[in-house]
Amino acid sequence: MSRATEGKRNWAVWALLGPGLAFIALLLIVPVIDMTLISFRSESFGQILPGFTLANYTSLVRDGTYVQIFLQTFLAAALVTVLCILLGFPVASLIADAPAKWRGLLYFLVAAPLLVNTVVRTYGWLLILGRKGLVNETLAWAGLIEQPLALSGNYVGLIIGGTQVFLPFMILSIASSLVAIDRRLIESSAILGAGPVRTFINVTLPLAMPGVIAGSVLVFSLMLGAFVTPLILGGTAVKYLSVAIFTDALVLFNLPRATALAMVLLLVALLLYALQKRLLRRFEYYA
Amino acid sequence: MSEARTWNSLRAVAAAAVYGFLIIPLLVVVLFSFSDKSFFTFPPSGFSLKWYQAAWASERFLGPAVRSVVLALLSTLIAVIISVPAALAMRKMHPGRLRAAIEFLFLGPLIVPALIVGIALLYSFTKVGLIDTFPGLLAAHALIVFPFVFRAVLTSVVNLQQHLIDASAILGAGPLYTFRRIVLPALVPGLASGAIFAFIVSLDQFTVSLFVTQTEQAVLPVAIYKYLYDVNDPVVAAVSTVLVVFGLAVAVVIDRFGWLRHLGGTSG
Amino acid sequence: MSLSAAKSQPGSARMDKIKVSARNIVKRFGATIAAADISLDIRDGEFLTLLGESGCGKTTLMRIIAGLEAVDSGAILIDGRDVTALSPRERNLGMVFQQYSLFPHMSVAENIAYGLRVKHKGEAEISKTVDEMLELVRLPDLRERRPAQLSGGQQQRIALARALATRPSLLMLDEPLGALDLKLRRQLQAELKRIHRESGTTFLFVTHDQDEALFLSDRVAVMRAGQIEQLDDPTRIYCNPANRFVADFVGDVTLLDCEYDAMRGGIALEGGGFAPMTLDVDRRCITLVVRPENVRLAPAGGGEGLACKVEDVAYQAGTTLCTVRLPSGAVLKSRGLGAPSPDFVLGGEALAHLDDCRVAFIREGPA
Structure with missing residues (x-):
């Protein structure tokens, strides 16, 4: 190709990219840079003061409350991820082994809840786990409890709700890996003398790892940044990163501290994204 | 063989329990919306449609519902208009760092947690007076749904066969004619699935909406949350039931196209 | 072993x-x-x-x-x-599939050892058997490779080794x-x-x-x-x-419907033509199995034989396959050693001789 047409082509490429790049720059890059700058400013009564300070960050480390928030948030995300793997694997495996005529329905039942509004799904859990919710009412009716159990407005509700909201992603991710496994590998293992448990551990599980990892990173990041579920089900009792950012920004109007917290979340999210790419590369057997 | 059968039965029982776990919050919401009491009872008693009447009569849901739908339509449209040229440009670029970086930027609104987008836009919009305005809300939603459309269109663009375009050119078609008759039809499936997901994501978007609006521009999820916070009676269940039915109906439709299982990358 | x-x-x-x-x-x-x-x-x-x-x-x-x-x-x-x-x-048992079906996440050695590990063999024995098997399939240097790094033929040999390792x-x-x-x-x-x-x-x-x-x-x-x-x-x-x-199903063949005439010692073809041969059948209506090596072509005009028309001449590395059509419409193939003979040209006439046809099946019709 001649230099002239090459140049013309480049020009066309940038013209096509222009609107998209401007859109992202204006609405994502500039605001995130602004946010980063604010996290280094101080404030007084909702007013952002000029000058540069690291106080917003140092206080995150020094202040025990924030350390606790980080720990609880990470723990919740990890717990939800593990629960999603444990609950998701049997379903994904059932889907992968199901005959074609059933597979569609099984997929549908997993994916359909994703299309229902997250606020609505979380509200459903409030009805189930609340003080006068389904679980407590049923147990009281059966005479098993005197006092209602505290299932919402705390860590328990947050974990249960978060697991249900993000579980479909894990199932879809693991199922896509399992469906891709050649049945003959499983059969080969059986013919070579391995029982179902051994075949699962030595063949199925390693080959499902790309799906498990992709699903885990996705669920972990989604739960880490989750806002609706902690807000509605965790209540004020649970110290959650997203809720703390919200409270600092919109209730206490301390934008510098809210943005400093947000920066931590952003860095972790980007780190996870990079980590996922690297991890998945390790499991590319067919490369 | 019996060992395998035991294993399979165990798995079926576990899977059935998990399916129950996935479906039960939706069932409870629907059941509660027909309750004749304003609090939850077990076993359920009575049947009434009064919460639906109350929801319809209430000023708090209809406006936000209409706003949500208009917002979802317009933000999807904007995302489509920006995505198509961007995806086509990616096809013309050589694979490499620059291409990867631009792709990363375009997927940025999906990689960055919605909460971060919300708080970043909160400050930026306050500066330029876009907070609690429809244009501001629209810009925020267009940003959030953009990666969904872009990703879907990019898949179609990457799968576009160069030899079809070459054949069209050899047969004497100009670039515009080729675009209209060859390229665009090839992009339609990706565009359609991306647009439907974008629409759903916009309707579902609570976090960013909460950050960039106050009272004037409430969208439906935010209206539901605020009502829950203020009143918390089965009116919420009635409105929610409508959304459950709507969600499942959309699920049935996109399942027909076989797109449902590709939902794996949606934000929560 | x-x-x-x-x-x-x-x-x-x-x-x-x-x-x-x-x-x-x-x-x-x-x-x-x-x-x-x-x-x-x-x-x-x-x-x-x-x-x-x-x-x-x-x-x-x-x-x-x-x-x-x-x-x-x-x-x-x-x-x-x-x-x-x-x-x-x-x-x-051992099984080898068309798609090789090697475990992609295991090395060649691990694949071969899989069945032995399952059967709780000692490490020394496993290692010895893996070497023997690699020797048997003549790929001794690939022990640590992953299946994805092997060619299709190599993968299939490793699959053989894996299946044979458990005897x-x-x-x-x-x-x-x-x-x-x-x-x-x-x-x-x-x-x-x-x-x-x-x-x-x-x-x-x-x-x-x-x-x-x-x-x-x-x-x-x-x-x-x-x-x-x-x-x-x-x-x-x-x-x-x-x-x-x-x-x-097996081999290149023409199934020729004809009548066997034990008196004259040969077969009469539908649509004319007679070929002498001796068959061990007791019915008139038969179907004769004719393989390309049973058909010998001679130049036209050289006495007896089945008159036919040459439809195709194809040289197949060492042998020549001629396709001829009989007046009845039946197609015969003839395989001969060497390059095509100048006697047979497309559309030209030839005489076909049926040599050494021994197989015929009884078909429905008058006895």
Whole structure:
């Protein structure tokens, strides 16, 4: 190709990219840079003061409350991820082994809840786990409890709700890996003398790892940044990163501290994204 | 063989329990919306449609519902208009760092947690007076749904066969004619699935909406949350039931196209 | 395993023993019958091939023997023991699939060792067997490679090594060469024959490629619609087909409808023409099996023979295949050594002689 047409082509490429790049720059890059700058400013009564300070960050480390928030948030995300793997694997495996005529329905039942509004799904859990919710009412009716159990407005509700909201992603991710496994590998293992448990551990599980990892990173990041579920089900009792950012920004109007917290979340999210790419590369057997 | 059968039965029982776990919050919401009491009872008693009447009569849901739908339509449209040229440009670029970086930027609104987008836009919009305005809300939603459309269109663009375009050119078609008759039809499936997901994501978007609006521009999820916070009676269940039915109906439709299982990358 | 000790020769004492016996196997998938009362004995140490088109039930029969598919009725015996109710892992078999089916996340050595590890063999023994197997398939340097780093032919050899490592009673091969290109396939066919000989294992091979079946096997079972049409050694399958189907399926053939005239000592073709020959049939209406090597062409005008018209002349590396048409419309093929003769040109006349046709089937019609 001649230099002239090459140049013309480049020009066309940038013209096509222009609107998209401007859109992202204006609405994502500039605001995130602004946010980063604010996290280094101080404030007084909702007013952002000029000058540069690291106080917003140092206080995150020094202040025990924030350390606790980080720990609880990470723990919740990890717990939800593990629960999603444990609950998701049997379903994904059932889907992968199901005959074609059933597979569609099984997929549908997993994916359909994703299309229902997250606020609505979380509200459903409030009805189930609340003080006068389904679980407590049923147990009281059966005479098993005197006092209602505290299932919402705390860590328990947050974990249960978060697991249900993000579980479909894990199932879809693991199922896509399992469906891709050649049945003959499983059969080969059986013919070579391995029982179902051994075949699962030595063949199925390693080959499902790309799906498990992709699903885990996705669920972990989604739960880490989750806002609706902690807000509605965790209540004020649970110290959650997203809720703390919200409270600092919109209730206490301390934008510098809210943005400093947000920066931590952003860095972790980007780190996870990079980590996922690297991890998945390790499991590319067919490369 | 019996060992395998035991294993399979165990798995079926576990899977059935998990399916129950996935479906039960939706069932409870629907059941509660027909309750004749304003609090939850077990076993359920009575049947009434009064919460639906109350929801319809209430000023708090209809406006936000209409706003949500208009917002979802317009933000999807904007995302489509920006995505198509961007995806086509990616096809013309050589694979490499620059291409990867631009792709990363375009997927940025999906990689960055919605909460971060919300708080970043909160400050930026306050500066330029876009907070609690429809244009501001629209810009925020267009940003959030953009990666969904872009990703879907990019898949179609990457799968576009160069030899079809070459054949069209050899047969004497100009670039515009080729675009209209060859390229665009090839992009339609990706565009359609991306647009439907974008629409759903916009309707579902609570976090960013909460950050960039106050009272004037409430969208439906935010209206539901605020009502829950203020009143918390089965009116919420009635409105929610409508959304459950709507969600499942959309699920049935996109399942027909076989797109449902590709939902794996949606934000929560 | 001593690789040289267990050589098997057709007719040896070992071959009189039955290794695997399938008895009255019936298997349906909905309306399709995959096995309609099949009985088959596989002799110890032999190379037996199930030959047939896709859907004839050959793969199903193999999977039933493997225990991957349950039978509707019938029994499978291995070494005289009824294994019908046993799972695949309890049958001590080996299997090689067309798609190689190596575990992609394990090295070559780990793949080969898999069945031995499952059987809790000692590490020293495992390592020794892995080396032996790699030696057997002549890929000793690939121990630590991943399957994805190997060529198709190499992967298939490793799959063979993995299947043989556990010293199975029977090695099953399901179209193992189907994914390879022609040249590599020929090469691996020879390899398979050698490995069969050196390992002394009983082989059950499934293919739709008749050349492959005839080349490799001690015996071939030609299958159709869930039944075995003929079970015989390759020469008899080719030279003495049991019925029209086998005759038509194996090799290049023309089935010629004609009348046998025992008095004149020859056959009279429909639409004219007479070819002298002696056949051992007692009916007039017969179908004659004519192979290309049975047809000899002579230049036109040279006395007797079947008048025909040359339709195609094709040189096939060492032999020439001529296609001619008889006045009745029947097409004959003639294979001769060497390059095409200038006597036969497209559209030209020729005389066909039918030499040494020995097989004919009775067909419906007046006696």
